Amino acid sequence: DTAVSQTPKYLVTQMGNDKSIKCEQNLGHDTMYWYKQDSKKFLKIMFSYNNKELIINETVPNRFSPKSPDKAHLNLHINSLELGDSAVYFCASSPPGEPNYGYTFGSGTRLTVV
Amino acid sequence: GQNIDQPTEMTATEGAIVQINCTYQTSGFNGLFWYQQHAGEAPTFLSYNVLDGLEEKGRFSSFLSRSKGYSYLLLKELQMKDSASYLCAVRDSNDYKLSFGAGTTVTVRA
Numbered sequence: 001d002t003a004v005s006q007t008p009k010y011l012v013t014q015m016g017n018d019k020s021i022k023c024e025q026n027l028g029h030d031t032m033y034w035y036k037q038d039s040k041k042f043l044k045i046m047f048s049y050n051n052k053e054l055i056i057n058e059t060v061p062n063r064f065s066p067k068s069p070d071k072a073h074l075n076l077h078i079n080s081l082e083l084g085d086s087a088v089y090f091c092a093s094s095p096p097g098e099p100n101y102g103y104t105f106g107s108g109t110r111l112t113v114v
Numbered sequence: 115g116q117n118i119d120q121p122t123e124m125t126a127t128e129g130a131i132v133q134i135n136c137t138y139q140t141s142g143f144n145g146l147f148w149y150q151q152h153a154g155e156a157p158t159f160l161s162y163n164v165l166d167g168l169e170e171k172g173r174f175s176s177f178l179s180r181s182k183g184y185s186y187l188l189l190k191e192l193q194m195k196d197s198a199s200y201l202c203a204v205r206d207s208n209d210y211k212l213s214f215g216a217g218t219t220v221t222v223r224a
């Protein structure tokens with residue numbers, strides 16, 4: 001069973017469209033994250049939710065809106081997509097406290113805006 | 115905030131040793147992690163240091179000096195499958211957020 005699963009794996013869409021990426025974890029973790037990895041491979045945090053509550057909101061355009069219906073799910077909705085949104089988006093999760101393995105990552109969603 | 119630096123690329127020969135350095139500046143330190151990421155895949159956990167010193171796990175070792183804001187990942191007996199990007203990440207003691215360096219792409223040649 002996949003621990004952190006994201007759908008879709010690939011997403012190609014036109015500028016101006018609205019799209020969503022879904023993430024689910026079956027590890028029983030309390031905290032979930034969205035990271036963006038750009039073409040230079042730099043992995044940057046966007047949002048973090050702990051038990052359905054937003055706890056980290058980095059400087060991200062408000063076209064990006066995360067939603068956590070329960071602690072096992074964290075979705076990312078993107079409005080009015082732009083070319084610069086093209087990247088790989090990784091979902092991750094971690095248990096409470098200070099785990100000595102950091103995060104468990106999903107396999108990523110490669111978003112291409114054309 | 116965090117400022118994490120590591121070299122962009124390194125190349126080594128199969129069977130050799132490579133050391134990837136990472137320097138960081140942080141407002142609150144709660145551990146340093148190394149992740150491996152193969153092209154097109156998710157980052158996977160390699161090692162964790164929170165106290166000064168060396169942690170060894172098979173062919174991979176990681177070292178930390180908190181006073182110097184410095185870590186390195188040592189890869190021994192390199193294999194072709196070790197060709198990947200290696201990410202240094204620091205956890206913040208205030209919000210447990212992991213901040214990543216830009217990654218070091220290691221290419222292993224026969």
